Amino acid sequence: xxxxxxxxxxxxxxxxxxxxxxxxxxxxxxxxxxxxxxxxxxxxxxxxxxxxxxxxxxxxxxxxxxxxxxxxxxxxxxxxxxxxxxxxxxxxxxxxxxxxxxxxxxxxxxxxxxxxxxxxxxxxxxxxxxxxxxxxxxxxxxxxxxxxxxxxxxxxxxxxxxxxxxxxxxxxxxxxxxxxxxxxxxxxxxxxxxxxxxxxxxxxxxxxxxxxxxxxxxxxxxxxxxxxxxxxxxxxxxxxxxxxxxxxxxxxxxxxxxxxxxxxxxxxxxxxxxxx
Amino acid sequence: xxxxxxxxxxxxxxxxxxxxxxxxxxxxxxxxxxxxxxxxxxxxxxxxxxxxxxxxxxxxxxxxxxxxxxxxxxxxxxxxxxxxxxxxxxxxxxxxxxxxxxxxxxxxxxxxxxxxxxxxxxxxxxxxxxxxxxxxxxxxxxxxxxxxxxxxxxxxxxxxxxxxxxxxxxxxxxxxxxxxxxxxxxxxxxxxxxxxxxxxxxxxxxxxxxxxxxxxxxxxxxxxxxxxxxxxxxxxxxxxxxxxxxxxxxxxxxxxxxxxxxxxxxxxxxxxxxxxxxxxxxxxxxxxxxxxxxxxxxxxxxxxxxxxxxxxxxxxxxxxxxxxxxxxxxxxxxxxxxxxxxxxxxxxxxxxxxxxxxxxxxxxxxxxxxxxxxxxxxxxxxxxxxxxxxxxxxxxxxxxx
Numbered sequence: 001x002x003x004x005x006x007x008x009x010x011x012x013x014x015x016x017x018x019x020x021x022x023x024x025x026x027x028x029x030x031x032x033x034x035x036x037x038x039x040x041x042x043x044x045x046x047x048x049x050x051x052x053x054x055x056x057x058x059x060x061x062x063x064x065x066x067x068x069x070x071x072x073x074x075x076x077x078x079x080x081x082x083x084x085x086x087x088x089x090x091x092x093x094x095x096x097x098x099x100x101x102x103x104x105x106x107x108x109x110x111x112x113x114x115x116x117x118x119x120x121x122x123x124x125x126x127x128x129x130x131x132x133x134x135x136x137x138x139x140x141x142x143x144x145x146x147x148x149x150x151x152x153x154x155x156x157x158x159x160x161x162x163x164x165x166x167x168x169x170x171x172x173x174x175x176x177x178x179x180x181x182x183x184x185x186x187x188x189x190x191x192x193x194x195x196x197x198x199x200x201x202x203x204x205x206x207x208x209x210x211x212x213x214x215x216x217x218x219x220x221x222x223x224x225x226x227x228x229x230x231x232x233x234x235x236x237x238x239x240x241x242x243x244x245x246x247x248x249x250x251x252x253x254x255x256x257x258x259x260x261x262x263x264x265x266x267x268x269x270x271x272x273x274x275x276x
Numbered sequence: 277x278x279x280x281x282x283x284x285x286x287x288x289x290x291x292x293x294x295x296x297x298x299x300x301x302x303x304x305x306x307x308x309x310x311x312x313x314x315x316x317x318x319x320x321x322x323x324x325x326x327x328x329x330x331x332x333x334x335x336x337x338x339x340x341x342x343x344x345x346x347x348x349x350x351x352x353x354x355x356x357x358x359x360x361x362x363x364x365x366x367x368x369x370x371x372x373x374x375x376x377x378x379x380x381x382x383x384x385x386x387x388x389x390x391x392x393x394x395x396x397x398x399x400x401x402x403x404x405x406x407x408x409x410x411x412x413x414x415x416x417x418x419x420x421x422x423x424x425x426x427x428x429x430x431x432x433x434x435x436x437x438x439x440x441x442x443x444x445x446x447x448x449x450x451x452x453x454x455x456x457x458x459x460x461x462x463x464x465x466x467x468x469x470x471x472x473x474x475x476x477x478x479x480x481x482x483x484x485x486x487x488x489x490x491x492x493x494x495x496x497x498x499x500x501x502x503x504x505x506x507x508x509x510x511x512x513x514x515x516x517x518x519x520x521x522x523x524x525x526x527x528x529x530x531x532x533x534x535x536x537x538x539x540x541x542x543x544x545x546x547x548x549x550x551x552x553x554x555x556x557x558x559x560x561x562x563x564x565x566x567x568x569x570x571x572x573x574x575x576x577x578x579x580x581x582x583x584x585x586x587x588x589x590x591x592x593x594x595x596x597x598x599x600x601x602x603x604x605x606x607x608x609x610x611x612x613x614x615x616x617x618x619x620x621x622x623x624x625x626x627x628x629x630x631x632x633x634x635x636x637x638x639x640x641x642x643x644x645x646x647x648x649x650x651x652x653x654x655x656x657x658x659x660x661x662x663x664x665x666x667x668x669x670x671x672x673x674x675x676x677x
Contacts, residue, residue, distance in 0.1 A: 011291050011292075012291075014289070014290050014294070015290060015294065015326075016609070017289065017319060017321075017610065018287070019284070019287055019288065019289060020287050021284065021286060021287040021575055021576065022284070023575075023576045024287065053590070100617060101567065102567055224323075229324065245611060264593075271619055274419055274620055274622060275420050275613075275620075276420075
């Protein structure tokens with residue numbers, strides 16, 4: 001959610017039950033403004049909160065003018081001092097995919113994972129147990145990246161792509177209409193498109209290249225992994241992800257207010273097919 | 277409303293206007309029903325709609341509506357058994373279902389409180405039916421999202437006996453039993469004279485507020501988990517809070533000799549299931565694979581003298597408790613599922629039942645080969661020499677078919 005409209009956004013997203021205490025809110029308001037000034041971002045988003053056992057991580061993201069460019073992620077333990085996280089790489093993702101369980105809350109904590117590796121020593125094959133240490137910071141980076149790629153969403157029309165390439169905020173976006181807001185196809189994944197090329201030519205002909213350049217939520221697998229609800233009597237549409245429980249996207253139809261926040265343990269819900 | 281303020285300090289809770297609407301809805305509930313005590317239990321998120329849950333305690337003798345429902349189900353069972361006895365030709369199955377464990381009486385154990393739900397504050401409140409032990413046992417084995425409609429069926433394996441309202445009630449019972457805690461000393465056991473035998477079997481289940489409770493320092497509450505105790509009875513694996521011995525009742529049915537033979541397979545003595553007694557400190561809770569079951573926080577590090585102690589359950593994500601030294605409150609906002617670090621695996625269906633008991637008349641044996649038949653025949657011929665030659669040739673031709 002946008003740091004500029006933090007209070008309003010928190011109020012709108014509060015239906016999921018997780019919010020922020022007043023002192024965190026106060027510290028966030030000031031510290032995010034400082035972050036924006038220091039790092040010279042065009043927009044700072046408060047991404048959410050990952051609950052650890054000992055402490056919680058507060059995550060913020062900074063965007064440059066081109067919204068689809070890779071975002072910079074910052075984390076903080078007390079909402080006042082922010083540290084930059086390294087960008088996610090493929091290596092990190094494979095490494096941290098073996099770590100399961102809750103986050104500790106201590107960024108220097110190391111997860112130990114023993115792997116049996118076969119090493120060739122001449123003709124013989126030895127099996128060694130190698131202990132791999134994975135830092136919690138790395139895990140944090142890859143989880144945030146996974147969540148962003150999987151479930152960060154934005155309504156159709158909020159961004160537009162200029163012919164030169166960069167995507168900008170659409171200043172003429174007045175919000176989705178009520179009927180559009182109830183459909184999954186009006187929301188896009190906030191990331192580089194993956195499925196667009198697989199569409200048939202007929203479907204592509206209906207798309208508007210300046211607005212429809214991202215994947216829509218309609219074809220998400222497993223089907224039904226989003227729950228759409230209207231709250232406050234049709235004045236607010238809330239989408240909750242069932243694959244990453246804790247991600248809430250809210251939008252007030254007819255206005256420009258929209259945003260998403262993740263408050264959760266940072267674990268994927270692998271049991272989703274059993275639960276539907 | 278006061279608790280809402282404290283929860284907001286802790287960083288949990290719905291927005292202020294939603295809380296206000298819930299307060300008004302609770303007031304409407306108390307106006308329409310004869311309720312002694314009512315509190316906001318929490319919110320359970322669903323796919324299409326959410327549930328706002330209120331925990332209610334009626335005045336004495338107000339919930340007699342449930343007796344009628346039981347009579348209806350009993351009549352239906354009698355009708356079915358009569359139909360089976362007419363078909364004497366088809367083999368009677370020897371399978372005898374284990375006797376269903378009766379549910380606990382109202383106002384005791386898992387059915388201590390009555391729960392009302394509504395989808396949104398302002399909609400009419402619906403009363404949830406009491407929970408039966410069978411429902412709790414099966415609810416422990418399945419994991420399903422709530423859709424938001426109380427009458428939708430739960431399609432699962434093992435098949436859940438009931439629809440979504442029963443599943444919701446079972447999950448509410450499990451969450452209450454697992455996560456409702458209070459500061460040590462807030463509740464104390466009532467002073468009643470009980471015989472010692474009864475105490476050992478059923479455990480104490482009556483408690484009342486301690487008027488001399490002086491409050492515990494918030495810092496102490498955060499540092500040590502032994503300052504908090506469960507004040508809801510633990511649900512045994514059987515599905516009830518108070519142990520029910522199914523052997524006792526079956527002894528009354530020993531009039532039929534047939535039944536006695538069939539029961540010979542059941543163990544004569546089932547061990548009594550014992551759970552942690554009431555008011556055990558939560559430091560005794562089991563860990564989940566090296567994760568402590570509760571996380572404690574102070575709501576604010578900057579102003580510790582006004583901070584509130586917040587307790588977060590790691591076993592039931594979404595369960596929160598706060599205490600500011602004197603006042604405390606439990607709340608649940610979440611999807612209604614337990615946390616398990618391992619993935620959920622549905623239970624395996626039992627092996628297929630044998631239709632007929634194994635016996636020599638139906639056991640398959642290999643058909644004898646031609647040589648064996650010849651040998652058998654020559655042996656027969658040797659024993660029956662005066663047999664006619666015509667019959668032998670006919671039998672030989674039959675062999676070639």
